[in-house]
Amino acid sequence: MTKPYDTxxxxxxxxxxxKSINLDSLxxxxxxxxxxxxxxRDEAVAVVMDLIEKKNGPQHIFFIDPEKLMRIRxxxxxxxxxxxxxxxxxxxxxxxxxxxxxxxxxxERIPMIAFLMDVIRLSVKKNxxxxxxxxxxxxxxRVYANLQKSFPGVRIIGRQSGYFNPARxxxxxxxxxxSAPDLIFLGMGFPLQExxxxxxxxxxxxxxVIGVDGAFDILSGKIKKGPDWAQTxxxxxxxxxxxxxxxxxxxxxxxxxxxxxxxRSIFKGKD
Numbered sequence: 001m002t003k004p005y006d007t008x009x010x011x012x013x014x015x016x017x018x019k020s021i022n023l024d025s026l027x028x029x030x031x032x033x034x035x036x037x038x039x040x041r042d043e044a045v046a047v048v049m050d051l052i053e054k055k056n057g058p059q060h061i062f063f064i065d066p067e068k069l070m071r072i073r074x075x076x077x078x079x080x081x082x083x084x085x086x087x088x089x090x091x092x093x094x095x096x097x098x099x100x101x102x103x104x105x106x107x108e109r110i111p112m113i114a115f116l117m118d119v120i121r122l123s124v125k126k127n128x129x130x131x132x133x134x135x136x137x138x139x140x141x142r143v144y145a146n147l148q149k150s151f152p153g154v155r156i157i158g159r160q161s162g163y164f165n166p167a168r169x170x171x172x173x174x175x176x177x178x179s180a181p182d183l184i185f186l187g188m189g190f191p192l193q194e195x196x197x198x199x200x201x202x203x204x205x206x207x208x209v210i211g212v213d214g215a216f217d218i219l220s221g222k223i224k225k226g227p228d229w230a231q232t233x234x235x236x237x238x239x240x241x242x243x244x245x246x247x248x249x250x251x252x253x254x255x256x257x258x259x260x261x262x263x264r265s266i267f268k269g270k271d
Contacts, residue, residue: 031098048210091112
């Protein structure tokens with residue numbers, strides 16, 4: 001397998017560049033009353049590296065898109081996610097559009113897969129350890145093999161499927177406690193993975209836990225990310241809506257998101 005995760009960034013002096021990023025001036029903006037970190041991809045990676053070095057965990061890194069935002073906004077039981085997450089990263093062009101409409105533009109969209117590749121590449125250089133938890137065993141084994149080939153020296157010290165009974169879950173928690181990884185990539189899907197983090201913090205040591213949704217399925221090569229135009233434009237959400245028209249609830253949430261943003265921008269203009 002060729003190295004599918006190569007980027008122009010690979011030739012840079014990562015350690016020097018990330019150490020030079022000022023983490024004291026990073027801020028957040030609110031989109032429909034939900035906080036979103038206003039950071040670049042490099043700044044977000046630098047925060048993760050800094051948290052690992054300082055053993056300042058467990059900490060949760062959460063990727064948000066318009067659909068997740070609307071679900072959190074409409075369900076009080078999910079508000080803890082944005083209240084407790086250390087980073088809330090905008091994964092989706094819809095959030096950048098919304099922030100621009102509100103007059104508080106975000107620096108950039110942070111695609112989850114690209115962010116994970118940056119984190120892994122830098123973790124190799126710094127000898128950080130990674131634990132993979134989620135998806136099906138078949139997919140996870142492919143992810144493990146792909147990452148080993150693409151990032152020689154990567155320290156993946158544990159990998160477990162996200163489908164488990166209570167007995168196996170206890171073994172997984174003990175494995176996490178004993179191995180004390182620096183990073184946990186957790187792919188159980190939203191909001192199950194976020195609830196799992198909250199309920200099991202005592203087993204996570206100082207790990208930085210990144211909720212990766214369905215990224216394992218994509219990294220395994222079994223499931224495609226979507227057409228190139230949707231990936232580069234940040235319109236994966238739109239492609240999914242038209243590719244899966246039976247998911248009416250997703251489409252309804254997206255429509256409500258855009259309606260509310262437009263309505264707020266109109267009323268704001270009248271003030």
